[in-house]
Amino acid sequence: xxxxxxxxxxxxxxxxxxxxxxxxxxxxxxxxxxxxxxxxxxxxxxxxxxxxxxxxxxxxxxxxxxxxxxxxxxxxxxxxxxxxxxxxxxxxxxxxxxxxxxxxxxxxxxxxxxxxxxxxxxxxxxxxxxxxxxxxxxxxxxxxxxxxxxxxxxxxxxxxxxxxxxxxxxxxxxxxxxxxxxxxxxxxxxxxxxxxxxxxxxxxxxxxxxxxxxxxxxxxxxxxxxxxxxxxxxxxxxxxxxxxxxxxxxxxxxxxxxxxxxxxxxxxxxxxxxxxxxxxxxxxxxxxxxxxxxxxxxxxxxxxxxxxxxxxxxxxxxxxxxxxxxxxxxxxxxxxxxxxxxxxxxxxxxxxxxxxxxxxxxxxxxxxxxxxxxxxxxxxxxxxxxxxxxxxxxxxxxxxxxxxxxxxx
Amino acid sequence: xxxxxxxxxxxxxxxxxxxxxxxxxxxxxxxxxxxxxxxxxxxxxxxxxxxxxxxxxxxxxxxxxxxxxxxxxxxxxxxxxxxxxxxxxxxxxxxxxxxxxxxxxxxxxxxxxxxxxxxxxxxxxxxxxxxxxxxxxxxxxxxxxxxxxxxxxxxxxxxxxxxxxxxxxxxxxxxxxxxxxxxxxxxxxxxxxxxxxxxxxxxxxxxxxxxxxxxxxxxxxxxxxxxxxxxxxxxxxxxxxxxxxxxxxxxxxxxxxxxxxxxxxxxxxxxxxxxxxxxxxxxxxxxxxxxxxxxxxxxxxxxxxxxxxxxxxxxxxxxxxxxxxxxxxxxxxxxxxxxxxxxxxxxxxxxxxxxxxxxxxxxxxxxxxxx
Numbered sequence: 001x002x003x004x005x006x007x008x009x010x011x012x013x014x015x016x017x018x019x020x021x022x023x024x025x026x027x028x029x030x031x032x033x034x035x036x037x038x039x040x041x042x043x044x045x046x047x048x049x050x051x052x053x054x055x056x057x058x059x060x061x062x063x064x065x066x067x068x069x070x071x072x073x074x075x076x077x078x079x080x081x082x083x084x085x086x087x088x089x090x091x092x093x094x095x096x097x098x099x100x101x102x103x104x105x106x107x108x109x110x111x112x113x114x115x116x117x118x119x120x121x122x123x124x125x126x127x128x129x130x131x132x133x134x135x136x137x138x139x140x141x142x143x144x145x146x147x148x149x150x151x152x153x154x155x156x157x158x159x160x161x162x163x164x165x166x167x168x169x170x171x172x173x174x175x176x177x178x179x180x181x182x183x184x185x186x187x188x189x190x191x192x193x194x195x196x197x198x199x200x201x202x203x204x205x206x207x208x209x210x211x212x213x214x215x216x217x218x219x220x221x222x223x224x225x226x227x228x229x230x231x232x233x234x235x236x237x238x239x240x241x242x243x244x245x246x247x248x249x250x251x252x253x254x255x256x257x258x259x260x261x262x263x264x265x266x267x268x269x270x271x272x273x274x275x276x277x278x279x280x281x282x283x284x285x286x287x288x289x290x291x292x293x294x295x296x297x298x299x300x301x302x303x304x305x306x307x308x309x310x311x312x313x314x315x316x317x318x319x320x321x322x323x324x325x326x327x328x329x330x331x332x333x334x335x336x337x338x339x340x341x342x343x344x345x346x347x348x349x350x351x352x353x354x355x356x357x358x359x360x361x362x363x364x365x366x367x368x369x370x371x372x373x374x375x376x377x378x379x380x381x382x383x384x385x386x387x388x389x390x391x392x393x394x395x396x397x398x399x400x401x402x403x404x405x406x407x408x409x
Numbered sequence: 410x411x412x413x414x415x416x417x418x419x420x421x422x423x424x425x426x427x428x429x430x431x432x433x434x435x436x437x438x439x440x441x442x443x444x445x446x447x448x449x450x451x452x453x454x455x456x457x458x459x460x461x462x463x464x465x466x467x468x469x470x471x472x473x474x475x476x477x478x479x480x481x482x483x484x485x486x487x488x489x490x491x492x493x494x495x496x497x498x499x500x501x502x503x504x505x506x507x508x509x510x511x512x513x514x515x516x517x518x519x520x521x522x523x524x525x526x527x528x529x530x531x532x533x534x535x536x537x538x539x540x541x542x543x544x545x546x547x548x549x550x551x552x553x554x555x556x557x558x559x560x561x562x563x564x565x566x567x568x569x570x571x572x573x574x575x576x577x578x579x580x581x582x583x584x585x586x587x588x589x590x591x592x593x594x595x596x597x598x599x600x601x602x603x604x605x606x607x608x609x610x611x612x613x614x615x616x617x618x619x620x621x622x623x624x625x626x627x628x629x630x631x632x633x634x635x636x637x638x639x640x641x642x643x644x645x646x647x648x649x650x651x652x653x654x655x656x657x658x659x660x661x662x663x664x665x666x667x668x669x670x671x672x673x674x675x676x677x678x679x680x681x682x683x684x685x686x687x688x689x690x691x692x693x694x695x696x697x698x699x700x701x702x703x704x705x706x707x708x709x710x711x712x713x714x715x716x717x718x719x720x721x722x723x724x725x726x727x728x729x730x731x732x733x734x735x736x737x738x739x740x741x742x743x744x745x746x747x748x749x750x751x752x753x754x755x756x757x758x759x760x761x762x763x764x765x766x767x768x769x770x771x772x773x774x775x776x777x778x779x780x
Contacts, residue, residue, distance in 0.1 A: 001479060001700050002411050009410070072410075264774065279775070282768075289767035292774065293719045297690030300697045303412035310410050321686045377675075383685055384678035388658055391673040 003303070005076075006310065012073050016055075016080045023049055024084035037169050042087035047121025056119045057095055064103075065119045072309045090166050094118050094125030098174045101244045102193055105231035110193075114172070126170035126196065127244065128161040128218060133407065135163070135371075136378050138176070138245075139185045139238055140397075140405070143220060145177035145192065155192065155230070157200075157223040163372075167203045167216035170196045174244065175220075176237050181403040188402050189237035192229045200224070210364040257365070258358040260291040263333055266354050270340055278340050291333055294325050320387060324379050327369040334362030412696060414483060422483035425462075429491040432456050435745045441494040441605045442748065448568045448598070448607040454495045458527025463501055467509070471521035478637075478703040482644045482695075489645030490652045492752045494605035496530045496565035498645065498759070502638040504531025504573050507584065510637070511622035511630055516586065520571065532569035532589075533638075534560035534611055535631060541765060542575070544628050549576035549613065556587055556618040559610065564759055566609030567598040573634075574611075574618065575627050582627030585618035592616060603751035632769075636713035638760050640698035643713075643720035646756050647692050650720070653727035653749050654684045657734040664736075677734060684727045691716075691723030711777070714770035721757040721766075728753040 005013055025046065050056040051065060058074045060066025067073070099118045103111050117123040134140035143159025157177055167173070173196050180188030196203070200223035205213035232240035264279065267288070272278030279285070301321065308314065337359035338345035350356040370376050384390045397405050414422070433453055441447045457463065466481045467473025474480075481501070488497055505524045508516055523529040536542050537549065537560060549558025556576055566572065566589075574585045589596065593616030596609045622630045658681060661672035671677050698716030701709040728750040732739040739746045757763065 001414065001696070001703065003700075005410065261778075264778065285771045286764060286767045288774075289714075289718060289770045292770065293694060293715045293722075294690060296697065296715050297693045297719055300412065300693035301689060303410060304693060304696070306410040307412045321689050324686060325690070377679070380679045380682035381675070383682040388654075388678075388681055388685060390658070390661070390678050390681065391670060393675065394669070394673065 009072060009076060009310065013076050013080065016077050019053060019055070020080055020084060023053070024081070024086060027085060037090070037166075039087040040090065040169060043090055044121040046087055047089070047091055051120040056091075056121075060119075064115050070309070070312070072306065075306055075309060090124060090169060091118070091121050093127055093165055094123075094170075094172075097127055097244045098125035098172070098193075101174055101191070101231060101240065104243055105191070105240060106193070107228070110228070123171040124166060124169050126164050126167045126173040126218075128164055128167075128173045128175035129241065129244075130161060130163045132160060132162050136375060138241065139189065141176050141178055141189060143175065143177050144181075145179050145190060145225075148224065153227040155225050155227065157192070157194065157220045157225060159220055161218040161220075162216075163206070164203075164216045164218050165214060167196065167218050168205055168213075172196055173218075174231065176241050178402065179237070180235050182401050183235060184399055185397060185402045185405065186238045188235055189241070190234050191231040191237040191240040192225050193231060194223060194225050194229060198223050208368060210361070210368060257330060257362050258334065258337070258355060260288055260295055260333070262355055262358065263291070263337055264288060266337060266359075267340060270354075272340075284336070284340065287332075287336055291329055294329055298322055298325055320379065320383055323369070323373065324376055324383075327366055328376070330362045330369060331366035334359045334366060338363060412700075414479060418479055418483050421480055422487060425460075425484050425487035426490070428456075428460065429487050429493060433491040433493045435492075435748065438492055438494050438605055438748060445604070449496055449565075450494045453493065454530075455527060457493075457495060457497065461525075463497070463505075463527055464521075464525025466501075467505060467521050467525045471517055472525040473521065474525075478640075479699055481641060482699045482702075485641045485644035486648035489648030489752075489756070492605060492649065492748050496532070496568060496606075498638070498642060498756075499533060499565040499569065500524055500529075500531040502641040503533035503634060504571065506637045507533075507573050507621060507630070507634045508586075510633060511584070511626075513621075516619065516621060520586075529570040530565060530568050532563050532565040532572050533634070534563040534566065534572045535575040536560065536562060541761070544582050547575065547577055547582055549574065551576045551578040551583065551585055551618050551620075554618055555593070555615040556585060556613045557615060559612050561610040562599055562601070562608040563611050564606060564608045564755075566611045567596055567607050572611060573621065574613070575631055576618070577627075578620070578624060581625035582631075583624055584621045584627045584630045586621055587613065587616050587618045601755070603755035605748065605752070606755050632710070635760050636710050637702060639713040639717040639766070640695065640702045640709075642756055642760055643691065643695040643698055643716035646720035646724040646753070647688065647695050649749050649752055649756070650684075650688045650691060650724040650727040653724075653731040653746075654681065654688060656746065656749075657681055657684065657727075657731045660735050660739075671734075680730055680734065684723075684730055687719075687723040687726050691720040694719035711770065711773045714766045714773065717760065717766045718763050718770065721753075721763045724749075724753040725757055 047056060054067045055077055057066045058069040058077055059071060062068050095118060099115060102114055118125060129138050131141050131143060133142055143157065143161060145155045145157045148154040148156050157175065172193060174191060174193050176189050176191050178188055179190040200221045202219040204217045206215045206217060207213055267279035267284055268277055270278040272281040347353055348357055348360045353360055385392055437450060441450055461474045462484050464473030465476045465484060466478050469475035505521065508520050524531065549556065549560065556574060558576055560574060569589055572587045572589050574587050575582060576585055593614045595612040599608045599610055601608045661677050662670055664671050694716045698712045701712035732746045732750060735744060735746055738744055
């Protein structure tokens with residue numbers, strides 16, 4: 001049991017450090033907590049640099065522009081990259097989920113057309129799965145694709161997607177559509193890739209409760225796609241989407257922002273009961289200890305995952321607990337900090353609030369994090385079913401034709 | 410990065426599990442539970458000694474196996490899983506650790522070989538009554554090498570041959586070894602919440618006492634011993650917590666209600682997922698504690714506190730929600746659920762309650778951040 005790299009890992013880390021020191025930005029970028037694209041120019045420039053050096057997708061094969069490396073090398077790069085003020089990465093959904101799906105199901109020519117530009121950050125991809133009628137229940141998608149009446153074999157896509165991350169910057173997307181409403185819901189879906197600049201595609205940023213707009217509604221009106229843009233067989237889209245979603249857990253991160261260290265610093269400086277520092281308040285100290293223990297538990301759970309990767313093993317189920325713990329902690333810690341400020345806690349002005357309002361940001365962003373990329377409840381289902389092996393829920397819609405499924409509205 | 414046990418250590422763990430399944434079945438544990446006259450499983454204690462586990466971390470020159478603390482951790486996890494009814498923690502995590510940490514050459518030569526051979530049981534005597542024992546509340550005294558005072562509860566105090574006692578000498582706390590079969594010692598067995606682990610009231614009247622470590626260093630020494638014990642106890646707690654989750658899962662998969670197995674209801678699935686999350690947080694913190702203990706890292710006090718807090722929470726939660734998952738049958742004497750529920754309280758309190766450790770943790774963090 002030790003925290004050291006193997007000699008090979010140490011050599012790789014040294015190589016990465018040298019490259020980052022020579023190439024990574026040294027000055028802080030504009031913060032982009034809400035993912036509204038204010039750092040896009042910087043993000044694209046950094047991505048191009050990484051791609052040219054083979055660091056954009058280390059585990060991809062060399063002919064795609066990767067290094068044919070292993071996951072631990074990617075983790076090492078991510079760790080080292082985090083030591084520099086690099087701009088946010090709006091390419092991960094495309095590179096982690098969409099492009100691998102296209103590469104798995106499209107012909108060589110299509111693959112060749114898209115892989116390079118995506119890798120270099122020249123083209124951005126989005127994943128069009130969630131709908132107003134189905135967030136957790138992705139297979140309930142209603143957006144439909146029908147054959148064009150002109151006999152060309154083309155498809156016409158109409159409907160609406162929602163919560164699409166980065167759609168407002170995206171050039172392409174993969175979309176799951178209803179192609180057979182007479183079949184049960186999982187058996188009537190088909191996957192396509194499409195051009196987000198098509199005049200039939202309308203993107204409307206969602207005004208989040210946190211104030212920002214990182215997600216979008218996307219409307220399709222008779223968007224014509226060629227049959228060659230189909231990914232996988234007709235009505236086999238659910239299986240294709242599983243390939244995409246398998247990669248999602250790796251793409252959606254845990255909570256960031258103010259943690260126990262920031263809370264402790266704030267508690268030291270603020271007055272508590274009887275004028276003593278708030279940090280002397282026993283109730284706050286117990287909470288602080290709990291958050292520390294959770295944060296350390298997650299950190300060392302990641303170390304266990306790293307160990308599995310380092311040995312060439314698939315990480316175990318331990319990697320599935322991160323967001324459940326960290327998103328809830330973000331909400332609880334932020335709110336406790338507000339309560340520690342007492343009446344002053346209502347002020348959300350960065351000029352006045354501690355840490356320029358970081359605790360307020362946590363409170364307002366945490367509800368979204370508890371939902372995005374699998375709600376707390378769905379993640380618990382995943383642990384219960386895939387980790388513990390408990391039965392799936394009773395599916396009352398399992399053998400019902402999609403068109404006959406009961407809907408609320 | 411190698412944040413895992415070695416293949417040899419995992420093999421030892423599997424071996425320990427097989428051994429305890431054969432020698433510490435629930436049926437065997439219940440013999441101690443149901444018989445007030447039976448303080449521990451003497452046959453199991455003897456067998457565990459023959460396996461060499463008592464001396465796993467004791468150097469070979471003192472009759473141990475000279476392995477290390479990581480080996481002791483994997484054994485501890487299996488003992489916790491089996492709710493083994495033996496004085497292992499008292500003897501090995503507290504007394505052997507304290508003697509290895511601060512004992513004189515003579516004390517080491519005297520006690521460690523006896524512990525490794527299973528010839529003597531040890532116990533840790535700090536508490537003197539309800540609430541936390543501090544330097545200010547400590548009443549027991551030593552003068553001219555004679556101890557006078559009352560200690561309770563002392564886990565395994567009724568069966569131990571030697572006690573490690575916290576007492577004041579010249580008004581300053583010190584840690585002392587006392588021969589419990591010698592003069593000036595009276596013991597009374599106490600009724601405990603977990604009858605598979607006994608405890609006693611020890612009354613000392615001019616009992617001969619040998620100091621361990623320097624004069625006036627008692628509180629610091631106790632803290633260091635507690636840090637070590639906390640990591641090892643955390644592994645027992647992880648073992649117990651994992652077993653509770655297994656029991657809950659197995660029962661939920663076979664119990665039908667409203668026409669289907671209760672494991673198919675989200676109320677149960679989410680409860681078990683919550684158990685899993687807490688168990689993993691406990692385990693990961695315990696691993697870090699094991700690393701710190703084994704390498705003698707300066708992070709040990711913080712790592713041990715985190716391990717103790719996370720593992721105590723995991724075992725308590727898993728043991729109570731295991732009963733809840735079982736429903737009515739889980740509340741019966743015949744089901745094993747309460748063995749784990751009782752043990753979770755024993756382990757969660759024996760080295761100090763979690764809230765004490767939370768305070769210690771934050772104090773350490775304050776000092777670390779101030780430095």
